[in-house]
Amino acid sequence: MENNKWLYFAKQADEANNNGIDDSVCLPAKNLVSISPTANNKVTLYFESVKRNKLVHADTVAMDSVLLTTVVGDAFEVANELIRFINGHPHGDGFIVIADDTVTTDDYSLADTTIAGVYAHGSITAVDTITIGSATYDAKMPSLGIGNAAMTAISATTLTVNKAYKGSIATNLAMIIPSAAAGKAGDWITVVYNSVVNNGQAHTYSGATDTNYALGSFIRVESGADDNDSTRPAVVDLAVGNDDVITLTGLTDGDGGIGTTLRFINTSGAANGWAVECIVRGQGKQSAASTAAFSAA
Numbered sequence: 001m002e003n004n005k006w007l008y009f010a011k012q013a014d015e016a017n018n019n020g021i022d023d024s025v026c027l028p029a030k031n032l033v034s035i036s037p038t039a040n041n042k043v044t045l046y047f048e049s050v051k052r053n054k055l056v057h058a059d060t061v062a063m064d065s066v067l068l069t070t071v072v073g074d075a076f077e078v079a080n081e082l083i084r085f086i087n088g089h090p091h092g093d094g095f096i097v098i099a100d101d102t103v104t105t106d107d108y109s110l111a112d113t114t115i116a117g118v119y120a121h122g123s124i125t126a127v128d129t130i131t132i133g134s135a136t137y138d139a140k141m142p143s144l145g146i147g148n149a150a151m152t153a154i155s156a157t158t159l160t161v162n163k164a165y166k167g168s169i170a171t172n173l174a175m176i177i178p179s180a181a182a183g184k185a186g187d188w189i190t191v192v193y194n195s196v197v198n199n200g201q202a203h204t205y206s207g208a209t210d211t212n213y214a215l216g217s218f219i220r221v222e223s224g225a226d227d228n229d230s231t232r233p234a235v236v237d238l239a240v241g242n243d244d245v246i247t248l249t250g251l252t253d254g255d256g257g258i259g260t261t262l263r264f265i266n267t268s269g270a271a272n273g274w275a276v277e278c279i280v281r282g283q284g285k286q287s288a289a290s291t292a293a294f295s296a297a
Contacts, residue, residue: 004029005086005089006027006029006094007028007032008025009024009026009066009099010023010099011101012101013101013102013103014112015105015106016106021132025132027047029096031064032046032086033063035078035079035082036079041069041072042067042068042070042128043079043124044066044067044068046063046064046065047064049064050064050132064131065129067128068124068126069126069128071123081120081121082120097118098119100117100119101117102117103115144261146164146188151166151192152165153166153168154168154173154203155169156175158178161187162189164189165190165191167193167197168194169203171201173204174204174206176207176208177207179208179209180268180269183269185268185273186266187265187269188263189262189263191261192259193257193259193260193261195258196283198256200249200250200251202250203249203250203256204245205245205246206245206246206297207244210271211271211274212239212272212296213243213276214239214268214274216238216239217276218237218239218277219235219246220235220280221234221280222234222282224286232254232282232287232289232290233289235290235292241296242296243295243296244296245297246278246294247293249291251288252284253284253285254283254286254287254288254291255282255283256280257281259279262277262279263278264276
């Protein structure tokens with residue numbers, strides 16, 4: 001198996017406070033894209049994102065970055081030495097410390113022990129900022145029914161990511177869209193209705209506690225067909241502010257028709273990351289106005 005090189009960065013002075021990916025991270029050297037000055041005493045290393053989902057629009061994910069504080073005017077020296085240091089590092093276990101600000105650690109008795117920070121070059125003085133997965137996908141909505149598996153009937157439960165559902169329940173149901181922050185950018189959920197929703201029965205799709213629908217999400221109601229004496233107008237409802245619920249209510253000659261579709265995609269892997277495209281089709285004579293809408297719980 002290939003022995004890859006991994007670059008370690010840590011910014012917490014006390015190891016006991018090291019509790020997140022913004023405190024310390026180990027990134028594959030092969031993902032390093034560039035090293036550049038961003039101030040006279042700052043050098044930034046850019047990496048292909050560790051949150052990249054190569055199956056979905058991989059080319060639109062922003063870079064991860066590590067910002068190092070350096071001696072003023074030493075950007076060239078730092079970049080030159082890091083490249084030499086990484087390329088010349090013996091394989092061994094492949095673990096390379098680039099900058100580690102940790103000066104307090106715990107010994108075997110859990111007592112604080114003072115250690116020295118470690119830096120790959122004398123001009124590096126600290127880790128300023130570690131930024132991981134900060135940007136979003138310029139994502140396209142997934143195709144309906146993808147997943148290479150039989151579609152599952154929706155039910156009053158938290159839906160599962162990367163799964164296709166069919167709307168085959170005609171009575172009241174309350175579905176939950178899982179936390180965007182608990183998943184990753186590129187996760188998706190699709191629903192297509194293969195039966196009608198009965199008159200007066202509501203289907204709701206609510207975000208988890210950290211999830212409002214992303215701005216740009218929309219519900220589009222198609223106008224009625226030319227036959228059946230249809231007078232149903234087309235409507236578009238756009239998500240705003242704290243909208244975290246979609247309500248579709250079955251209506252004789254109105255909403256809840258076969259072919260109604262919802263496509264959700266996680267655009268960021270962070271709170272409020274779910275974008276949705278909802279297309280509502282009519283049933284019966286399609287003579288009743290739509291009530292499909294976003295709302296805040």
